[in-house]
Amino acid sequence: MTNSHHDQHRPAPAYRDATPADVPALVDLVNSCYRGDSSKQGWTTEADLLDGQRVDADGMGALLDRSDTRLLVAEADGDLVACCELRRDGEDAYFGMFSVRPGRQGGGLGRIVLAEAERSAVADWGSRRMRMMVIRQRTELIAWYERRGYKATGNTEPFPYGDEAFGLPKRSDLEFVELVKDLPVGGA
Incomplete structure (x- = not known):
């Protein structure tokens, strides 16, 4: 039975x-989001593209x-609910391992964590642009980033076939596409 008025909105x-x-x-969180059956509980996964x-x-x-x-982490109710890698790269910040x-996907948490990553890259490093590499076949994820202002540059990178640290590919045509977003200068 729940009688808390906090149940309507998560903190x-x-x-x-x-x-x-x-x-x-973090290892548990990241692997649960990207691979295997647990990742299929969310709205986006790499489980159909990669094993391992x-x-x-x-x-x-x-x-x-x-x-x-x-490595920026987000906690709610004492639980690690999200994380991302932020790497300083000149005037750019690289965003990865989001x-x-x-079980928390689809409710707006990703959108606010991405916004916090962008805000902190500007505030902490003076970054002017956020860059990321996304597997080209993850079309619904790319569309999600595009709705948040990211644009494909046309730059691609090959998938590191043969390096099991990146997973075990289920297809031979994987590659990364670069997405970028200009960040507000001066915290505007």
Whole structure:
């Protein structure tokens, strides 16, 4: 039985940078969003394109050790509900490994976490543009980013076939497309 007036609206997440203590939870979150049956609970997944893991503890730890990279986490109700990689790249910020817990997808959480990532890239690094690489075959995800102001540049990168750290491809035509968005200068 629920009688709380808070049940109607979930609280806004709290944001912070990931720490080494978060690595097991982050690996679980990221892999649950991208691969396997759990990922199919959300509205977008790579499970039909790739098997295997998206990231392991060593890979996550290596990201945390990079001086040009932050792992932004979003927590709600004491639970890690989303994360993303932000990497400083000159005047650009690179956005990657975006993960929203499958059971929380489709309710606006991804949109507000993406907006926080953009805001923090401008505030913390003075970034003028956000870049990302998305698998070309993830058309519904690309459309979601386009609705948030991202545009395809026409630049592509090959999928790293043979590197199991990126997963086990189920098809031979995978490639990444670059999406970019200009960020407001001066926090406007």
